[in-house]
Amino acid sequence: MLTIHHLRISQSERIVWLCEELGVEYDLKLYNRDSETRLAPPELKALHPMEIAPVITDGDLVLGESGAIMDYIVGKYAPGTDLVPGADNPDFARHLYWYHFANATLMTNGMMSIAVNAVGAQMPPPLAKRITNAWAHIEKALGEAKYFGGANFTSADIMLGFSLTTARAFSDMSIEGMPNLQAYLQRIGARPAYQAAMAKAEPGFPPKLD
Known part of the structure; x- marks a missing residue:
C-alpha cells in the first residue's frame, strides 16, 4: 500500500494533491513539527537519511x-496520465521547464531567504534580484497560458503549488500587483482534488490563495 508521510505545513502536501488528482489510493500519515525546533519529529526522521x-x-x-x-x-x-504531457504535445517543453523550476529555482530562493533571515542578515543584492526575477517570470508566464504546463493543468502546477500558497503564509511575500497569479490561484483553489488534499493534509489550515 502506498503511504504518504506528510509533515504538516511542508512541501509534502504536493504528494497528497497529486494522488487526489490521479485518483490513486493511498494511506496518509500526518506528522506535527517539533514545537521547539519546528523541524520533523523523530518518527519521521527515522524513515529517511535526509530526515525531511x-x-x-x-x-x-x-x-x-x-x-x-x-x-x-x-x-x-x-x-x-494527461498530467504529464508527452513529447509530441506542444506544451511538452514548457511543462518540463516549470516542473523543474519549482525546486531548482523557486524553492532554492525560498531556502536562501530563510537562511539569511535566520542569521539576521540582509539579502545580498544579486540574490534579491534572483528572487524578484523569479516572481516576475511567474506572473508573465501566467499571462501567456492558463497553467504553468500550458493550456492544461499538469504536474508542474502541483510541483509549484506549495511555494505559491502554503509557504507564503510564513513570509511577508505579497502577490499584490500580480493579477495573473491571483487569478491562477483562484483556479487552483476551485479544483476538487486540491480542496480534498488540503482538507486531509492540513486540517484547520485554510489554503493561502490570495
Missing part, C-alpha cells in the same frame, strides 16, 4: 524527494 519530508513508503520501498516521488507515482500508478 516528503517521504513515501510502498511495500519495502522508502523514497524521498518531491520530483522522484511524483515521477514514481505517475510511472507506477498512472502511466499515460
